[in-house]
Amino acid sequence: MTDDEIKKELLDGIFCVGCGAQIQTNAKNELGYTPMSALKKGLETDEVYCQRCFRLRHYNEIQPVSLTDDDFRRLLGQIADTKALIVYVVDIFDFTGSLIPGLHRFVGDNPVLLVGNKADVMPKSLKRTKLTNWMRQQANINGIRPIDVTLVSAKKGHSVADLMSKIDNYRQNRDVYVVGVTNVGKSTLINAIINSQTGIHNLITTSRFPGTTLDKIEIPFNDGAKLIDTPGIIHQDQMAHYLGAKELKYVSPQKEVKPIVYQLNEQQTLFMGGLARFDFIQGDKSSFVLYFENNLMLHRTKLEKADTFYLKHAGTLLVPPTSEAMEQFPELQRHEFRTREKSDVVINGLGWITVPANVTIAGWAPKGVSVIIRTAMI
Structure with a gap:
């Protein structure tokens, strides 16, 4: 040309x-x-x-983009005026961090199919029916009434054919919008769908970096309707936004997560590298189950020594981040909770700790990263 x-x-x-x-x-x-x-x-x-x-x-180099959160929401806001099926993709391991606030405003009256991605990293001991029921309950709590809930592994291609069958059943010749926050694997999932239908590999750009898809990407169906990949809503309260490429591998599990159980007395502290911290403040000696990336370093110490220990060892003994990255890493902020039932203390984008009823605990995360408590998943 x-x-x-x-x-x-x-x-x-x-x-x-x-x-x-x-x-x-x-x-x-x-x-x-x-x-x-x-x-x-x-x-x-x-x-x-x-x-x-x-x-x-x-x-694997990322360049900054000039789109803002408002730009992403404006693009998604167009969906409410269409007649379409909404495929809402969440990262099961980071379910809380995957939720889009006010999703109903984006989707209007359109039906929502809730898809839990990265099912392959969840412990095999967790029954999938219990997991989908838990996901539906959590979605309902957040104002979302999905017509169905399904689990996939986009990376490994598991259950993609089942998902396509459900999409074909529910879309009724309408367009399909795939929505989700950054890093839940939307584009990886669409690549898996494209591969299953055409044999083409990795057409859409994917990475661990937030915000890879910048505008709508349309893939045609045979009947003239389209499968549309939308930009991920950026959640600034996720851990990934505070880490570089070297640290991201410690927060994004690539294999089945192996839970680790600690028997803790009150006034003990656990560090998750230098990224986060958990304090058992008050309660009977109990078991605490940790769900984090398998290679993330865990360290136990006394609560009374925890502040000094972190100042001395963050970036050296407590890694990630590295000592160089610690210069730009936000200070840890404390969030205290008192449990009434078995619960999960969730650090958005990092993992969670299952804690017993009737204890006082505190979760610490970089300033800006959300720490919340929820009904126990497992």
Whole structure:
């Protein structure tokens, strides 16, 4: 193609197949930029990627984007005016951090199919029917009434065919919008769907970094309707936003999580590397079950020494973060709870600790990261 023909294509609109941003060749630091030489090659193969997606896919480098939270919500806000099936993807391991506040405002009267991704990292001892029932209850508590709940592993392709059968059953020739917060695996799931239908691998850009998809990406069904991948809503209270690439591997389980049980007396503290902390303040000696990435370092000490211990060892004995990353890492903030029943203390984007009834405990996380208490999942 000549340069003039390519410029005409740009005016008509060429979009990155990786993130959905409109391709442009003029502003290097803006969304959708790609050099003209790379654009020519992409047009020859019908796979045009912006420079950001190219570097992310081949070098695992992330470039900052200029979209704001309001931009993401504005894009999702268009869904309420359509007639569609909403596929709401959550990360089961980070269920609380996966919830979209006010989702009903985005979806209107459209039916919602709740999909729990990353089922492969959950302990095999947890019965899947109990898990889906728990997910439905938690969704109801948050004002969401799903027509169905299903579990998948997008990374491994588990149950993707079952999900597609449910989508075909519920969509009734309508478009399908896939929604979720960043890092729940939406794009990985859509890649698995595309692969199951066409054999094409990894068409859409995916990574552990939040906010990979920047605009709507549309994949056509045979009947003329579309499967639409939407940008992830960014939750600034998730741990991933405070970590670099080296630390992210300690908060995103890639294998089945192995629970660890600690018998604690009151006035004892557990550190999760240098990322978080748990204090058993008051109560009888009890078992506490920890669900975190298997390689995350755990350390027990006395509560009275915990503050001094953290100041001395964060970034060295207590890692991640590394000593260099600690310079930019927020201070830990304390959240105290008193339990009435068996509960989970959840640190958004990191994991949770199952605690018994009638204890006083405190969870510590970087300032800005949510720590909440919920009905025990397991």
